Amino acid sequence: MTGTLDVALIGQRFMGRAHSNAWRQVAPFFAPPLHPFLHTIAGRDPKDLESFAKQWGWTHWTTRWQDLAEDPEIDLVDIGTPNDVHKEQAIAMLEAGKHVACEKPLAGTLDDARAMRDAAKKARRKSKTFVWFNYRRCPAIGFARKLVQQGRLGKILHVRAKYLQSWGFADTPLLWRFEKKRAGSGAHGDLNAHSIDLARFLTGEEIVSVEGAIAQTFYKERALLGDAAQLGGKSKKTKKAQAMGKSTVDDALLFLARFAGGAVASFEATRCAHGHENRNTIELNGEKGSVRFDFEDMNVLELFDAEVDAATRGWRRIMCTTADAHPYAGNWWPSAHVIGYEHGFVNMAADILRVLGGQEPELPLPDFADAYEVQRVLEAAQIAAKQGGRIPLREVK
Ligand code: SOE
Numbered sequence: 007m008t009g010t011l012d013v014a015l016i017g018q019r020f021m022g023r024a025h026s027n028a029w030r031q032v033a034p035f036f037a038p039p040l041h042p043f044l045h046t047i048a049g050r051d052p053k054d055l056e057s058f059a060k061q062w063g064w065t066h067w068t069t070r071w072q073d074l075a076e077d078p079e080i081d082l083v084d085i086g087t088p089n090d091v092h093k094e095q096a097i098a099m100l101e102a103g104k105h106v107a108c109e110k111p112l113a114g115t116l117d118d119a120r121a122m123r124d125a126a127k128k129a130r131r132k133s134k135t136f137v138w139f140n141y142r143r144c145p146a147i148g149f150a151r152k153l154v155q156q157g158r159l160g161k162i163l164h165v166r167a168k169y170l171q172s173w174g175f176a177d178t179p180l181l182w183r184f185e186k187k188r189a190g191s192g193a194h195g196d197l198n199a200h201s202i203d204l205a206r207f208l209t210g211e212e213i214v215s216v217e218g219a220i221a222q223t224f225y226k227e228r229a230l231l232g233d234a235a236q237l238g239g240k241s242k243k244t245k246k247a248q249a250m251g252k253s254t255v256d257d258a259l260l261f262l263a264r265f266a267g268g269a270v271a272s273f274e275a276t277r278c279a280h281g282h283e284n285r286n287t288i289e290l291n292g293e294k295g296s297v298r299f300d301f302e303d304m305n306v307l308e309l310f311d312a313e314v315d316a317a318t319r320g321w322r323r324i325m326c327t328t329a330d331a332h333p334y335a336g337n338w339w340p341s342a343h344v345i346g347y348e349h350g351f352v353n354m355a356a357d358i359l360r361v362l363g364g365q366e367p368e369l370p371l372p373d374f375a376d377a378y379e380v381q382r383v384l385e386a387a388q389i390a391a392k393q394g395g396r397i398p399l400r401e402v403k
Contacts, residue, residue: 011040011362014074016095017086018049018058021109025086025138026062028351035337036356039363045080048073071095075102082107082362086138089114089195090188096122096374100129107136107358111199111384112377114190116402119374119381126374136358137377139203141286143353145345146307146326148333148369150290150297151208153309159292162209165271166289167201169193174257174277177240179231184253192255194221195384197275197286202380203372204288205273211265213383216397219261219390224278228253261387273387305344333368 013029015022029042047064048071049055059067068074074083075098082105085095092113099106106126113119126135141147153159174193182188189195206212227250258276265271279285286301296310309322327344329336334353338345357367386397 008038009040009363010043011359012045012079012081013042013084014046014048014077014080014082015044015064015084015086016048016071016074017109018047018051018055019086021086021138022047022049022058023062024140024348024351025084025107025355026064027348028355029084030063031348031352032355032359035352036359038356038359039365040359042355042359046074046077072098075099075104080104082358085109088182088188089190090118093118093122096135097125100125100133100135103129103132105134105136105362106374107138108374108377109138110203110377110380111190111195112137112374112381114186114188114195116381116385119378120403123374123378134362135374136354137372137374138351138354139200139207139372139377139380140350140354141200141204141301142207142369142372143334143350143357144299144301144304144326145332145334146299146304146324147204147208149324149326149331150299150307151210151369152333153297154208154210154290154292158295158309158311159290159297160294162211162265162267162269162290162292164289164291165205165209165265165269166287166291167198167205167271168274168285168287169197169201169276170274170279170282170285170287171197171277172280172282174225176225176228178225178228179240180228180251180253181231184228184255186254189255191259191384191388192223192253192257193275193277194256194259194387197277198259198261198273198387199380199384200286201273201275201288202383203377204286205265205271206376206379207370207372208288208290209265209267209269211267211269212379212399213263213271213386214266214399215264216383216386216390216399217262217264218394218396219259219387221256221259221388221391223253223255224257226253227251256391259387259391261390263383263387304346 046066083099085108289298326332
């Protein structure tokens with residue numbers, strides 16, 4: 007017999023849709039030990055909330071997220087809100103005895119992230135925490151991790167991560183993502199957070215120092231559009247002067263780092279690279295071979311096996327869609343019937359339900375302590391961008 011997990015979600019925009027879809031899809035595809043019941047959606051915008059709830063199958067809706075803490079029926083609260091409110095919402099839910107699944111980055115600031123990590127530690131007997139580093143759940147990434155663990159690449163020497171987007175040019179208005187007090191940082195926290203998580207996940211190693219960084223805000227002012235502005239929205243081209251506001255985050259941030267095992271790494275995040283819509287790439291070079299992943303071709307992992315004879319050696323393109331061979335693949339479609347962005351979230355929901363139902367996840371899940379380690383690296387890179395030089399991670403807590 008399967009039990010039920012009553013889920014509530016805060017957030018009704020991009021992540022609200024991605025997470026709602028995950029909770030809706032997961033049971034039929036994975037038959038997890040707990041089935042999610044879509045209990046309540048909380049959102050700030052009363053105008054769209056009821057229709058959002060009905061469209062996605064939420065039973066109740068509220069404009070007060072605090073209601074979720076007070077509702078004894080709710081088991082898990084999923085947080086898909088801007089970074090500045092993660093701390094208050096997550097800690098309130100942990101204090102109310104709920105499990106919490108929070109969007110990445112854990113928070114906008116290291117102080118908030120530390121408070122969240124500490125609250126999770128305090129609540130650990132009753133509550134589990136999870137962080138939606140969704141790219142960990144791409145089958146190709148899980149498979150790359152397996153190859154590293156099996157020693158197929160040998161000792162890892164290089165990690166090369168680039169997360170490039172192109173929606174952040176001058177005509178993009180001042181979304182919350184461009185406000186430091188709401189987002190914490192720009193491309194850095196949004197995109198490098200994913201890359202740092204992937205790098206730690208794939209190598210199984212911690213970053214021990216950041217050695218140099220460049221942050222750049224290419225567009226220091228952006229058109230004010232008010233609260234309703236959405237990702238993907240553009241400023242209208244009008245002859246009238248537009249009211250402008252200050253962008254207070256980076257549009258791009260690049261940094262270098264060292265791993266505990268001796269590997270050297272480079273990270274690049276930008277919202278201003280034409281030709282790259284959502285190009286989340288990572289490459290690992292080891293003594294025996296290399297792997298590379300590009301989210302724009304997310305079903306594929308490329309492998310270069312240096313132990314193959316020189317005459318036939320070359321990059322091998324592996325379609326990671328085969329049941330039993332590649333993580334999560336058996337829960338979806340027959341081989342080569344590819345999956346997409348939303349499946350990472352469904353795969354993650356499945357692992358959350360397995361863990362809460364007493365089973366092992368297919369791949370390890372990041373919790374608040376894990377995401378705090380990512381946040382320390384983000385912070386070290388920001389310090390390096392400001393003051394230059396080498397920032398040992400032991401000094402960033
Ligand atoms: C916007 O930059 C964004 O949606 C991020 O917030 C996500 O985490 C990333 O997956 C795609 O881009």
